[in-house]
Amino acid sequence: MSARLHTxxxxxxxxxRELRWFHDGQPVEHPRxxxxxxxxxxxxxxxxxxxxIGADWCVVKVADAAFAVLALDVLDDGALAVRLxxxxxxxxxxxxxxxxxxxxxxxxxxxxxxxxRFTRDAQFSLGELLTEGPQGLRLTAxxxxxxxxxxxxxx
Numbered sequence: 553m554s555a556r557l558h559t560x561x562x563x564x565x566x567x568x569r570e571l572r573w574f575h576d577g578q579p580v581e582h583p584r585x586x587x588x589x590x591x592x593x594x595x596x597x598x599x600x601x602x603x604x605i606g607a608d609w610c611v612v613k614v615a616d617a618a619f620a621v622l623a624l625d626v627l628d629d630g631a632l633a634v635r636l637x638x639x640x641x642x643x644x645x646x647x648x649x650x651x652x653x654x655x656x657x658x659x660x661x662x663x664x665x666x667x668x669r670f671t672r673d674a675q676f677s678l679g680e681l682l683t684e685g686p687q688g689l690r691l692t693a694x695x696x697x698x699x700x701x702x703x704x705x706x707x
């Protein structure tokens with residue numbers, strides 16, 4: 553059996569729906585490699601996902617969401633920010649919130665170019681800020697309350 557040759561375009565690296573990394577169908581299990589891959593994931597100008605480590609890069613196949621929302625922060629003005637699996641933080645695009653069929657929240661990140669899945673902790677944190685009333689969902693954070701629509705929500 554001959555070894556599979558990889559190129560930058562056909563790296564054999566994939567990220568599945570549950571945000572687990574694989575190489576040639578085998579799970580990547582070493583925590584430092586997973587962290588390096590999470591931190592190196594980028595959205596290319598052409599919309600493809602790239603893994604960038606130092607000066608090297610390759611194309612990655614992403615099954616669904618590319619990033620995880622690890623935590624939610626309430627800012628002084630009541631706005632929300634998400635901390636992502638690539639160790640960056642950015643404002644939450646509340647208009648992009650979606651409740652997927654499996655019950656997991658997602659949002660658009662990276663200027664809307666990528667999808668992020670909420671971890672249980674982050675989803676719980678957001679849930680604590682939501683109330684449901686006759687007018688629909690409201691988000692209350694930092695002393696500021698506002699209506700919020702979550703696509704897929706069946707209240």
